[in-house]
Amino acid sequence: xxxxxxxxAEMVKSHxxxxxxxxxxxxxxxxxxxLFITSYFALKPFDLGSTSPIAxxxxxxxxxxxxxxxxxxxxxxxxxxxxxxxxxxxxxxxxLELIFLTPVSRLAFVYGRAAGNLFEAVWLFSVxxxxxLVIVGGMQSIVWSALPLAFVILIVSAVIWGGFLNVVFLFSxxxxxxxxxxxxxMEFFAGIRLPVAAFPVWGKVIAYIFPLTFVLEMxxxxxxxxxxxxxxxxxxxxxxxxxxxxxxxxxxxxNKAEKNAKETGNMVLF
Amino acid sequence: xxxTFRATFIRNLIxxxxxxxxxFFIGHILNGVYLTLFAYLTYHYVFDGSLDSRFQxxxxxxxxxxxxxxxxxxxxxxxxxxxIVSRAIISELREGTLEAxxxxxxxxxxxxxxxxxxxxxxxxxxxxxxxxxxGFFGLTFSNVNIIGTLVVLLVFIxxxxxxxxxxxxxxxxxxxxxxxxxxxxxxxxxxxxVTFPIEYLPNQIHWIxxxxxxxxxxxxxxxxxxxxxxxxxxxxxxxxxxxLIAIYFPIGTIMMxxxxxxxxxxxxx
Numbered sequence: 001x002x003x004x005x006x007x008x009a010e011m012v013k014s015h016x017x018x019x020x021x022x023x024x025x026x027x028x029x030x031x032x033x034x035l036f037i038t039s040y041f042a043l044k045p046f047d048l049g050s051t052s053p054i055a056x057x058x059x060x061x062x063x064x065x066x067x068x069x070x071x072x073x074x075x076x077x078x079x080x081x082x083x084x085x086x087x088x089x090x091x092x093x094x095x096l097e098l099i100f101l102t103p104v105s106r107l108a109f110v111y112g113r114a115a116g117n118l119f120e121a122v123w124l125f126s127v128x129x130x131x132x133l134v135i136v137g138g139m140q141s142i143v144w145s146a147l148p149l150a151f152v153i154l155i156v157s158a159v160i161w162g163g164f165l166n167v168v169f170l171f172s173x174x175x176x177x178x179x180x181x182x183x184x185x186m187e188f189f190a191g192i193r194l195p196v197a198a199f200p201v202w203g204k205v206i207a208y209i210f211p212l213t214f215v216l217e218m219x220x221x222x223x224x225x226x227x228x229x230x231x232x233x234x235x236x237x238x239x240x241x242x243x244x245x246x247x248x249x250x251x252x253x254x255n256k257a258e259k260n261a262k263e264t265g266n267m268v269l270f
Numbered sequence: 271x272x273x274t275f276r277a278t279f280i281r282n283l284i285x286x287x288x289x290x291x292x293x294f295f296i297g298h299i300l301n302g303v304y305l306t307l308f309a310y311l312t313y314h315y316v317f318d319g320s321l322d323s324r325f326q327x328x329x330x331x332x333x334x335x336x337x338x339x340x341x342x343x344x345x346x347x348x349x350x351x352x353x354i355v356s357r358a359i360i361s362e363l364r365e366g367t368l369e370a371x372x373x374x375x376x377x378x379x380x381x382x383x384x385x386x387x388x389x390x391x392x393x394x395x396x397x398x399x400x401x402x403x404x405g406f407f408g409l410t411f412s413n414v415n416i417i418g419t420l421v422v423l424l425v426f427i428x429x430x431x432x433x434x435x436x437x438x439x440x441x442x443x444x445x446x447x448x449x450x451x452x453x454x455x456x457x458x459x460x461x462x463x464v465t466f467p468i469e470y471l472p473n474q475i476h477w478i479x480x481x482x483x484x485x486x487x488x489x490x491x492x493x494x495x496x497x498x499x500x501x502x503x504x505x506x507x508x509x510x511x512x513x514l515i516a517i518y519f520p521i522g523t524i525m526m527x528x529x530x531x532x533x534x535x536x537x538x539x
Binding site: 023026027030031034035037038041042043044045046047048051052053054176177180181184185188194198199200203 | 297311329452457
């Protein structure tokens with residue numbers, strides 16, 4: 001099985017590459033936790049009582065639970081942006097050519113990288129989430145049986161998203177720019193800190209660009225609000241649509257970039 | 271010292287014109303603009319302007335938008351300034367010019383001041399852009415105490431410079447910029463009264479905010495810029511800033527000297 005080998009090799013490689021120093025735990029654990037705490041307190045100056053305008057969308061007492069699920073999803077997606085950003089070094093140091101000379105499946109390489117980084121990056125924050133739930137006492141409102149399904153949705157979407165980002169970062173000169181522009185709007189509009197339903201119409205339109213919006217809607221629906229899967233078919237359909245589009249784009253870009261590289265000897269596409 | 275100052279200034283000016291990664295520049299501005307924009311959206315569209323009753327008491331102002339926008343303004347300013355100064359030596363190391371620098375008898379003071387004053391050209395441009403955009407989203411200019419603001423900013427810049435020397439020492443020690451600087455910036459975002467008053471945080475971590483120039487800088491800036499208070503009302507913040515300069519500056523200078531030797535032994539030994 002060629003592609004499993006390729007995927008596994010890429011996972012081992014990125015593990016060795018990332019974990020050579022303990023400092024990695026700063027960005028894996030300390031940063032997400034700081035980010036979470038900062039956004040929790042940044043909402044404090046607002047009226048979070050029962051008279052608050054936000055109370056019609058969710059119970060302000062559940063703010064912690066809402067933010068925890070939001071940031072859990074965000075960390076899954078964000079860790080992949082970080083790993084994709086490091087992928088561009090692969091081109092700069094010339095090892096990308098070596099990989100492309102081998103008969104390994106290109107898709108396996110791209111998704112292996114995304115998956116490998118994902119598991120390592122998120123387990124710590126997942127543990128943190130569970131600990132916080134125990135401390136703030138949100139355990140009883142969680143539908144445990146829906147948890148596996150929620151995680152599958154989260155992981156699959158994050159990996160497809162990450163694979164797409166890997167490809168974008170591999171073949172562009174300075175994609176970190178894209179990251180600078182899009183990262184914070186995603187954090188705001190995808191409904192991590194505030195419910196999308198509370199946004200004005202144009203805000204909702206922006207929110208629906210990001211697959212994370214639908215992932216969060218599904219996770220919160222399944223795990224926190226205890227909805228059944230059939231009640232969440234509409235966000236699910238949107239999510240599948242966006243992810244298939246991303247998957248298609250990944251394949252097209254990969255092929256185009258390789259063709260371009262063969263013709264011009266240059267890995268940079270845009 | 272002035273020869274080194276001029277030389278560094280001119281060299282960096284040429285670098286900025288020809289090879290500066292402008293995505294940094296836009297990144298810093300966007301950072302401030304996003305903080306402003308999202309605070310505005312949250313305030314107007316999501317919460318309809320309803321604030322927590324304690325906000326007025328903690329922040330000394332009921333004007334949430336001006337509070338957050340001035341926080342965002344000084345936060346981006348600090349991040350930029352800290353990055354410019356603290357990354358100086360480690361960039362020389364990475365670009366391979368450190369050896370040449372160490373071989374000359376140039377004054378380090380002149381070198382860092384040259385770095386800062388050249389970087390200041392970019393800094394002030396960023397500052398003005400975020401300030402203007404902040405004006406559109408609700409930052410008030412009606413009560414500004416101009417002289418007070420200038421004095422506060424001057425003391426604030428010197429204190430950030432001193433802090434940057436210490437940060438630069440850590441960067442050289444860890445031989446890393448990305449993790450070191452961003453960890454500090456994230457901590458600053460939490461404990462320095464940038465988007466919410468420090469009083470909301472548990473008492474046990476207030477001291478982290480107290481040792482950051484940004485906390486006192488934003489406090490004083492808000493008083494003189496938004497409320498138009500006189501300099502005497504922000505005396506405590508200014509004394510704090512001067513105290514931090516007195517602590518960070520000698521520590522930073524010594525650290526830089528030590529680290530230069532450390533790097534020299536490790537890389538060229």
